[in-house]
Amino acid sequence: MIRLIATLIAWIALAILHAALAAAAPLPQQSPDRTLGVGDCTNSLCHGSAQQWKESRVLQNEYLIWSRRDKHARAYSVLLGAPAQAIARKLGMTEAPQSAGQCLDCHAHNVPAARRGPKFVLADGVACETCHGPAQRWITSHVEPNATHAQNLANGMYATADDVQRARLCLSCHFGTADKFVDHRLIAAGHPRLSFELDTFSQIEPAHFRIDADWMERKGRWESTRSWAVGQALAATQLLRTLADSKRGHAGLFPELALFDCHACHHLMSDKRDFHLRTDVGPGRVRLNDSSLLMLRQIAARVDPSGATRFDAQLDRLRRAVAGGDDALAQARAMAGECDQVLARVVAHRQFTADDLRAMLDGLLEQGLSGQYSDYQGAEQATMAIQSLTDLMSRLGVVRAASVQPMMTRLLLSVADDETFRPQAFQATLRELRAAAHAGAKR
Secondary structure (H helix, E strand, C coil), rough: HHHHHHHHHHHHHHHHHHHHHCCCCCCCCCCCCCCHHHHHHCCCCCCCCCCCCCCCCCCCCCHHHHHHHCCHHHHHHHCCCCCHHHHHHHCCCCCCCHCCCHHHHCCCCCCCHHHHHHHHHHHHCCHHHHCCCCCCCCHHHHHHCCCCCHHHHHHCCCCCCCCCHEEEEEEEHHHHCCECCCCCCHHHCCCCCCCCCCHHHHHHHHCCCCHHHHHHHHHCCCHHHHHHHHHHHHHHHHHHHHHHCCCCCCCCCCCCCHHHHHHCCCCCCCCCCCCCCCCCCCCCCCCCCCCCHHHHHHHHHHHHHHHHHHHHHHHHHHHHHHHHCCCCCHHHHHHHHHHHHHHHHHHHCCCCCCCHHHHHHHHHHHHHCCCCCCCCCHHHHHHHEEEHHHHHHHCCCEHHHHHHHHHHHHHHHHHHHHCCCCCCHHHHHHHHHHHHHHHHHHC
């Protein structure tokens, strides 16, 4: 009976999630509303103040933070540089990158001319309305004395405070969609490999808001672990659905190689890497970039213990199918369904507890010590996850920051450059970190 109730709850949560995603507001670039331009936000009485307003509910110096410190403000100017011009030449593009939709769709707020207001400037790059939504309907109403966040959203403001909607938005460029995608040809021509983790990227983004009691009353609780979990679930699902998409998952004879582990192929022939622990595929085969799936299996173990075994079994079937089976696309679709269920559980889940944090950290470390992070991209994701968890655990007083900081610093340095990454050294640091985390734990 308990198992039946748990199953029913899971299906209800999944149905609610699917309904919410189906009814979700369009991404800002897809909104039918008009984009007014940065100029409508920069008045010193609005968001263009030279300093924070102490008595204001918002900082009011958001424009200066964005224009001076945020790399999004320079996204368009990147297209004018020599590397971008070289990529365009290698690809045989007929347009310069600063005027090519393929580039502008992520390096600017590239909406049709009919949806551009008089102050719209394409060269502003990834600007206010690229994330917060075209302001045509909310620019006036959002400053009214009794305006509520719910009313702003109803008027077209994008729900960046919602983890699922923020992940959808960020991943639309930092991974891609059915309409825009950094494929293997673009990477081979010189475009950086894309990597993303929602909580880490949210933390390093120059903050132009403060999370205080007023913010949480209006927008809900901010929890970094939940943000990490949501981001991993959506990233994994997007990768799997892209793999199964006949328009995106293949490039001629080959599958879309941007979805796979880069270093399975890109290393010196003399570098006889030891992948004996990755018994799921064996040597000589291209491996799917399963880094988000490795993170998600630890999340699943906490939010859906009864389904965790099923998740692991499906992951094993997917790996084997991709490595040499004839049902890889079917297994990718099935795995995406498992990810959807984990996401539904995360969305419906209570706040992650100290026990959850400990268990997920232990799971990530054990996973690495078993050899699952021999691929660079897995190690990269694991490092960001471990950093997020240990930071939160130290803030909550669950672990002493000083006990894990030296190993955490070495772990970050070990993934700073994919060409110098060494799985054995990474694994040794994980072992030291596990010992330090247990020694420094507060119970």
